[in-house]
Amino acid sequence: xxxxxxxxxxxxxxxxxxxxxxxxxxxxxxxxxxxxxxxxxxxxxxxxxxxxxxxxxxxxxxxxxxxxxxxxxxxxxxxxxxxxxxxxxxxxxxxxxxxxxxxxxxxxxxxxxxxxxxxxxxxxxxxxxxxxxxxxxxxxxxxxxxxxxxxxxxxxxxxxxxxxxxxxxxxxxxxxxxxxxxxxxxxxxxxxxxxxxxxxxxxxxxxxxxxxxxxxxxxxxxxxxxxxxxxxxxxxxxxxxxxxxxxxxxxxxxxxxxxxxxxxxxxxxxxxxxxxxxxx
Amino acid sequence: xxxxxxxxxxxxxxxxxxxxxxxxxxxxxxxxxxxxxxxxxxxxxxxxxxxxxxxxxxxxxxxxxxxxxxxxxxxxxxxxxxxxxxxxxxxxxxxxxxxxxxxxxxxxxxxxxxxxxxxxxxxxxxxxxxxxxxxxxxxxxxxxxxxxxxxxxxxxxxxxxxxxxxxxxxxxxxxxxxxxxxxxxxxxxxxxxxxxxxxxxxxxxxxxxxxxxxxxxxxxxxxxxxxxxxxxxxxxxxxxxxxxxxxxxxxxxxxxxxxxxxxxxxxxxxxxxxxxxxxxxxxxxxxxxxxxxxxxxxxxxx
Numbered sequence: 001x002x003x004x005x006x007x008x009x010x011x012x013x014x015x016x017x018x019x020x021x022x023x024x025x026x027x028x029x030x031x032x033x034x035x036x037x038x039x040x041x042x043x044x045x046x047x048x049x050x051x052x053x054x055x056x057x058x059x060x061x062x063x064x065x066x067x068x069x070x071x072x073x074x075x076x077x078x079x080x081x082x083x084x085x086x087x088x089x090x091x092x093x094x095x096x097x098x099x100x101x102x103x104x105x106x107x108x109x110x111x112x113x114x115x116x117x118x119x120x121x122x123x124x125x126x127x128x129x130x131x132x133x134x135x136x137x138x139x140x141x142x143x144x145x146x147x148x149x150x151x152x153x154x155x156x157x158x159x160x161x162x163x164x165x166x167x168x169x170x171x172x173x174x175x176x177x178x179x180x181x182x183x184x185x186x187x188x189x190x191x192x193x194x195x196x197x198x199x200x201x202x203x204x205x206x207x208x209x210x211x212x213x214x215x216x217x218x219x220x221x222x223x224x225x226x227x228x229x230x231x232x233x234x235x236x237x238x239x240x241x242x243x244x245x246x247x248x249x250x251x252x253x254x255x256x257x258x259x260x261x262x263x264x265x266x267x268x269x270x271x272x273x274x275x276x277x278x279x280x
Numbered sequence: 281x282x283x284x285x286x287x288x289x290x291x292x293x294x295x296x297x298x299x300x301x302x303x304x305x306x307x308x309x310x311x312x313x314x315x316x317x318x319x320x321x322x323x324x325x326x327x328x329x330x331x332x333x334x335x336x337x338x339x340x341x342x343x344x345x346x347x348x349x350x351x352x353x354x355x356x357x358x359x360x361x362x363x364x365x366x367x368x369x370x371x372x373x374x375x376x377x378x379x380x381x382x383x384x385x386x387x388x389x390x391x392x393x394x395x396x397x398x399x400x401x402x403x404x405x406x407x408x409x410x411x412x413x414x415x416x417x418x419x420x421x422x423x424x425x426x427x428x429x430x431x432x433x434x435x436x437x438x439x440x441x442x443x444x445x446x447x448x449x450x451x452x453x454x455x456x457x458x459x460x461x462x463x464x465x466x467x468x469x470x471x472x473x474x475x476x477x478x479x480x481x482x483x484x485x486x487x488x489x490x491x492x493x494x495x496x497x498x499x500x501x502x503x504x505x506x507x508x509x510x511x512x513x514x515x516x517x518x519x520x521x522x523x524x525x526x527x528x529x530x531x532x533x534x535x536x537x538x539x540x541x542x543x544x545x546x547x548x549x550x551x552x553x554x555x556x557x558x559x560x561x562x563x564x565x566x567x568x569x570x571x572x573x574x575x576x577x578x579x580x581x582x
Binding site for chain 2: 015018019022023025026027029030032033036044045047089090092093095096097100102108112114115117118119120121122123124125126127128129130145146148149152153156175180181182185206209210212213216217227228229231232244247248251254255258259261262263266269270273
C-alpha cells in the first residue's frame with residue numbers, strides 16, 4: 001500500500017519537474033536577451049544571471065546611432081495599413097463565402113487557402129517587377145501591397161469561419177425589413193463581429209510585423225527598413241565584434257509590446273488560431 | 281411568393297459576386313500575376329542588371345538547375361530541416377499539451393508563457409539564439425562546459441556538421457508553442473465521458489493515450505503537421521539570420537533568393553523559385569492524401 005503511495009508521490013514530483021523544465025526552456029532565451037541588453041563592456045561576456053550594474057546604455061545607443069525610431073514607425077505604418085486593407089476586403093469576401101450558397105464556392109475557398117501556403121520566394125521576381133513598375137520600390141507602399149499575399153487569404157479564411165457561426169434568424173429578420181446584403185453586412189453582422197475582427201486583425205498584424213523576406217528585398221535604404229530587417233542587419237566589424245548588447249536591446253524593445261498584446265488577448269488568439277483547424 | 285423569394289436569392293447571389301470581386305482582384309494581382317511572371321522569367325535569360333528585353337531560352341535554366349549540386353544540397357537541407365523540426369515539434373507539442381491538459385496549479389501561467397516564443401519575430405529569435413549559441417562566449421557553451429558535457433566550446437553556427445541542427449533547434453523552440461496550442465485545443469474538446477468509460481474497461485494511461493486520445497485528436501494533429509511542414513519547406517529567415525548564405529544550411533528559399541538578388545540572375549533564380557513551388561505543391565498533394573484530410577479543415581496562423 002505505502003509502496004503505491006510512494007510511487008504516486010514520485011510521479012507527482014517528476015511531473016512538477018517536467019513542468020518547470022518546460023517553463024525554463026520556454027522563457028529562458030527571452031530572459032537572457034533582457035539580461036544581455038542591460039550589460040555593457042566586458043560584463044557582456046560573463047554568465048552572471050543578473051548584471052551587477054544594470055545599464056540602459058544599449059537602449060539609448062540603439063536610438064542614437066541608428067534610425068531605429070524610424071524603423072519602428074515604418075513597421076507600425078506598414079502593419080496597420082495592411083491589416084486595415086485586409087479587414088475591409090476580407091469582411092466583404094467572407095460575407096459572400098460564409099453566408100451565400102453559390103456554385104464554385106468550395107473551389108474559391110480552396111484556392112484562397114492554397115495562396116496562403118505560397119512560398120514567398122516563388123512570387124519574388126514577379127512581384128519585384130510589378131513593384132518597380134508601380135514605382136513603389138524602396139517605399140513602404142511596396143510592403144503594404146506585397147504583404148496582402150499572406151494577410152488577405154488568412155483574413156478571408158478566418159472571417160469566413162466566424163461569419164458562418166452568425167445566427168440565421170438575425171439575417172432573415174433584416175431581409176424581411178427589406179435590407180440589402182450590404183446593409184445586412186455593415187449594420188447587422190459587422191457590429192456583432194467586433195471580437196472576431198479584433199482577433200483576426202491582431203494575428204494579421206503580428207504576421208506583418210514579423211515579415212522579413214519581402215522587407216529585405218523591396219526596401220534599400222536604412223530609413224525605409226522595418227524592424228526585423230533593421231535588427232537582422234545590425235552588424236560589427238566581425239562576428240566577435242557584433243554589438244550583441246544593442247541587438248538584444250533592439251530585440252527586447254520590439255518584442256515586449258507583442259508579448260503584452262498576446263498576453264492580454266490570450267484567449268482570443270488561441271480561439272483565432274484554432275478556428276477552423278479543430279472545428280473543421 | 282416563391283417567385284419573389286427566388287428573385288431575392290438571385291439578387292443575393294449577384295451581390296455575393298460583387299462582394300468577392302475586390303478580394304479576388306487583389307489576390308490575383310498580388311499572387312496570381314507575380315507567380316505567372318516568375319514562371320515566364322524561368323524560361324528566359326532575364327537579368328536584373330540588363331535592360332534589354334529577355335530572350336526565351338526554353339527549359340535550359342531547369343537543365344542547369346538539375347545539374348547544380350548546390351541546388352540539390354539546398355533541397356536536402358530543406359527536407360532534413362522540415363522532417364527533423366516538424367517531428368520534434370509534434371512530439372514535444374504532444375507531451376506539453378498532454379501535461380497542460382491536466383488540472384493543476386500554474387497551468388494558466390504556463391500556457392501564457394508558451395505564447396512568448398510564438399509572439400517573438402523569427403528574426404529576433406534567430407538573433408537571441410545566435411547570441412546564446414555564440415561559439416566563444418555563448419551561454420549554451422558556458423553551461424555545457426560547466427557541466428562537463430563538452431571539453432571545448434562548440435561552434436554551433438559555424439561548424440557545417442552542427443549548423444543545420446542548430447537551426448532545427450531554434451525552429452523547434454519557436455514553433456512548438458503553435459503545435460501545443462492546436463493540440464491542447466483539440467484535447468479540450470474531448471468529452472470526459474470517454475475517459476470514464478475507459479476507466480471501467482481498465483485501460484491504463486498508456487493504453488488510454490494510444491487507443492482513445494490519439495485517434496480522436498488525429499484530424500487536428502494532421503492539420504497542424506501539414507501546416508507546419510508546408511511552412512518549414514519555405515523557411516528563409518532563420519537560416520539567413522543565423523548562418524547567412526552558408527551552404528551548410530542554405531534552404532531552397534535562401535538558394536533561390538541568392539540567385540535572384542545577389543547574383544541578379546532573374547531567369548535562373550526564377551527557375552529555382554518555380555522548383556520550390558512545385559516541390560511544395562507536390563508535398564501538399566502527398567500530405568493531403570496520406571493524412572486523408574479535407575483541405576477545408578486546414579487553417580493558418582504564423
